Amino acid sequence: MLLKVASTISREMQLDKLLRVIMDEVKNVLQCDRCTVFVLDRERNEIWSKVAHGEKEIRFPAHLGIAGHVVTTGRVINIPDAYADDRFNPNIDKQTGYHTQTILAAPMRNKLGEIIGVFQTLNKFEGHFTTEDEETLDAISALSATQIENAQLYENQKKTFDSFIETLASTIDARDPLTAGHSQRIMLYAAELARVLHLSEKEMEVLRISALLHDYGKIAVRESILTKEDRLTETEYKHIRNHAAYTKSILENINFSGALRQVPLIASSHHERIDGTGYPAGLVDEQIPKLSKILAVVDVFDALTSKRHYRTRMPFHEVMQTLSAGIGTQFDPLYVNAFRQIKLNRLLTILEQEHLALLRKSDLTLLEEYDSIDYIAAFQAPYPLEQEKRLILTFQTYYMQQYLQPGT
């Protein structure tokens, strides 16, 4: 039985799920009504847990309650009658409406013997908790400790991974204040398209990271060219085009695993065109990865709707016309059409990412109400329908403000 528990819990590396699995196993094995695993947070000197069958996290100082008592003394507590015991705090029952009768609580120690948490079980179905229960809980506790530490390690490494990706993305932005936020916005537009297209979780993750890193190769492009106010010469333009190939070779040095191994290729192919005249590889339609085709659309959209060194934000209907004009040569029609299905409130939120506080909630609600509209037709007065007119004027009020005040 313990072996089954060991085997079950060793399979779960996600901390939340792991804790739930452990609690369920313990309730089952000890034949009791509740089990809570409290985890000790040494940095904040607090104990925390997800409340059983709820998603809410509870936190309290590490010396409080039965769990705090176990942390402090390091001893097992077996209480046959909660209300007759001084250490029990009846206030929690009062708040939750639960009636605690019997309690068994045991420390959870890691391989170094340090206490990393507490197991607390409530209300044995028949009678009270026995010495055998204490031993069983102790054994499960030992098995769980390592796995919980492993899961914490794993979650922490996931966070570290994400923080590296963010650092790389903001590194590009740091070189040119005017394109700051570009990688972030590309990622957000791509996520909207992914939602419209019902991409899988895995594809979304590959797309997200590829979007954040698509311009990384610009690190090897000379800054004087990157931030040049005048028109670029042919040589300079060639130099800038190299950034796609650089993106590939730099990202290939990162030890991506699983589906993320595609990131260097996807990220570096955002300037490929379906007619084969793009770069760096000059791939044609079916050779271009789907996710790169998505990046191609959102990259152009963000470029045109942003102020650049040499021009202001382009009027919205011209942006949409430019995307449409690229269908069949630059873009795959599928993704331009999917882009048109992104709702205006979503689009506006990303466009004005750095001025979110200026967006009125009522305006966003208005923009959300309407299903997809024909951007191109609709954005050229005379407005086809009265209701669309209101919608578009609201959107334009924000968009044009940016347009009229370049550099804000």
Next chain:
Amino acid sequence: MLLKVASTISREMQLDKLLRVIMDEVKNVLQCDRCTVFVLDRERNEIWSKVAHGEKEIRFPAHLGIAGHVVTTGRVINIPDAYADDRFNPNIDKQTGYHTQTILAAPMRNKLGEIIGVFQTLNKFEGHFTTEDEETLDAISALSATQIENAQLYENQKKTFDSFIETLASTIDARDPLTAGHSQRIMLYAAELARVLHLSEKEMEVLRISALLHDYGKIAVRESILTKEDRLTETEYKHIRNHAAYTKSILENINFSGALRQVPLIASSHHERIDGTGYPAGLVDEQIPKLSKILAVVDVFDALTSKRHYRTRMPFHEVMQTLSAGIGTQFDPLYVNAFRQIKLNRLLTILEQEHLALLRKSDLTLLEEYDSIDYIAAFQAPYPLEQEKRLILTFQTYYMQQYLQPGT
């Protein structure tokens, strides 16, 4: 007993050690002479293992031998007399001098039921392997599978972490070809100092990563200033000095854990001076972290021994004089003195990192023979001792070549 095995193996996250622990546990539990855990490498369709009691890895195609048989069929193989069984290959015994008698081999499956390796045990001490042994091996195999996968995951994440650090370090280098390799060399010099000073493994790791990332803040310094050939103006110099503070704020966004949490502070304090006139914080002697004091010394050493936009490599004795002159104001004497204890062959190998093929092995051996010499006195003719003269002329031949041919 199985619970003890479960508990023991769940504690080991390092793959090599884990495999060794598992093999030892199995030998113990099954009372046999040898146990080998073979791991299946699906990408290369090979099986590999560390040979028992050796560090050598063996690898072979996934369909060969008893292990290959188990991978192919997914079945347990229990052979009471190896030499009477067709599946057994006696050539291995011939090579190793071992005499195989009984064999028990079982597949190792992960939670999805996929075979991820094979357990093979040899020569039961008494009689042959029983049906109970088969069941026991099967149970241990199930417990081990998850932990082996976890350990592989963990190792892979460690690799990913290192690849990110390398990518960040080479990002800085990509901006200015002339300082390319600076972060790498700083890291190598710091490692030499760490060895002289007998730093702990943990300190060495913090130092290694801090060295690689110490200049990361330069990403936010304008390139025109970074690569300026002329003398810098006061404003430009101020702008460059900001890189230390940028290093701190950028690295603080990375989710470092454990001892590595010190990296942002250590890395960004490499321009602090013990007299308190350094930057970014103007810390004085005892406020400056030890590892930052090490970086301060090696950073200056690398700067002076490298070609820069505005000058060539400085003569070696002048470099060492400059370090000495900084004692008590810029540098902590402890680390300048420790630097003088690095052997000349080590120093030369890092100095000429990009021309390693040019270093003659006999010269390096010569340089290694001598214990620490007084760099400053020795490098100024007339040479004090005949044997030092030979040593120094050898070193200078390489060093001056670089000096006389700036830009190579």
